[in-house]
Amino acid sequence: MKIFLDTANLKSIKKFNDMGLLDGITTNPSLLSKEGGNPKDAMQEIAKIIKGDVSLEVVATEYSEMLDEGRRLRQYGENVVVKVPMTPDGLRACKTLSSEGIPVNVTLIFSANQALLAAKSGAKYVSPFIGRLDDIGQNGMALIEEIQEIFLNYEFTTQILVASIRHPIHVVDAAKIGADVVTLPPAVLDKMLLHPLTRIGLENFLADWDKLRSGNPDMKI
Numbered sequence: 001m002k003i004f005l006d007t008a009n010l011k012s013i014k015k016f017n018d019m020g021l022l023d024g025i026t027t028n029p030s031l032l033s034k035e036g037g038n039p040k041d042a043m044q045e046i047a048k049i050i051k052g053d054v055s056l057e058v059v060a061t062e063y064s065e066m067l068d069e070g071r072r073l074r075q076y077g078e079n080v081v082v083k084v085p086m087t088p089d090g091l092r093a094c095k096t097l098s099s100e101g102i103p104v105n106v107t108l109i110f111s112a113n114q115a116l117l118a119a120k121s122g123a124k125y126v127s128p129f130i131g132r133l134d135d136i137g138q139n140g141m142a143l144i145e146e147i148q149e150i151f152l153n154y155e156f157t158t159q160i161l162v163a164s165i166r167h168p169i170h171v172v173d174a175a176k177i178g179a180d181v182v183t184l185p186p187a188v189l190d191k192m193l194l195h196p197l198t199r200i201g202l203e204n205f206l207a208d209w210d211k212l213r214s215g216n217p218d219m220k221i
């Protein structure tokens with residue numbers, strides 16, 4: 001399963017990229033707005049830092065304007081994936097950009113039928129937003145299961161990019177289903193690294209080591 005970071009925060013991107021954990025990045029206008037500054041500079045910088053796929057979203061809603069924006073975004077880097085919303089114009093733009101060799105991520109997917117149509121339009125990724133479904137009392141993870149079953153039935157190459165993840169259990173459940181990618185807010189990735197028994201275990205090991213070398217403080221491994 002690939003791990004993407006769902007952020008436009010350069011500090012977090014560098015931190016997790018230096019750990020070698022990141023296969024890609026997803027951004028959206030809200031995430032860029034949260035960081036402030038010039039969004040164009042931020043998008044170009046992210047595409048430079050990260051080797052894997054970087055999803056950058058169009059803000060146009062009309063087909064030909066989406067194409068213009070998508071083609072311009074792609075000039076930020078060979079790793080740029082153009083993100084378009086799940087609308088009739090978005091799907092049409094997905095088909096055209098994909099036929100030009102520009103990979104597309106269709107975002108704001110909330111049903112299996114939307115995912116099916118995006119896959120048929122040539123999307124490289126579909127992004128079902130599971131947390132937002134959970135928020136309204138629907139089962140986000142059930143949607144991932146449904147999409148996975150459909151894509152396997154027809155051997156679609158479109159990848160399921162599980163988005164709107166809220167906590168580490170979402171990640172485990174997505175991995176059990178076999179989803180291709182999870183995109184994680186930095187706080188969720190931070191939580192995945194931690195377990196209280198790891199911290200306590202390490203403290204004990206170090207305390208015991210200190211006892212061992214108490215007669216010889218200069219001892220090194």
Ligand code: E4P
Pocket residue numbers: 006026027028107127129131132163164165183
């Ligand atoms: C995905 O590409 C989106 O940026 C993101 O996962 C949306 O998540 P949210 O529901 O937390 O805004």
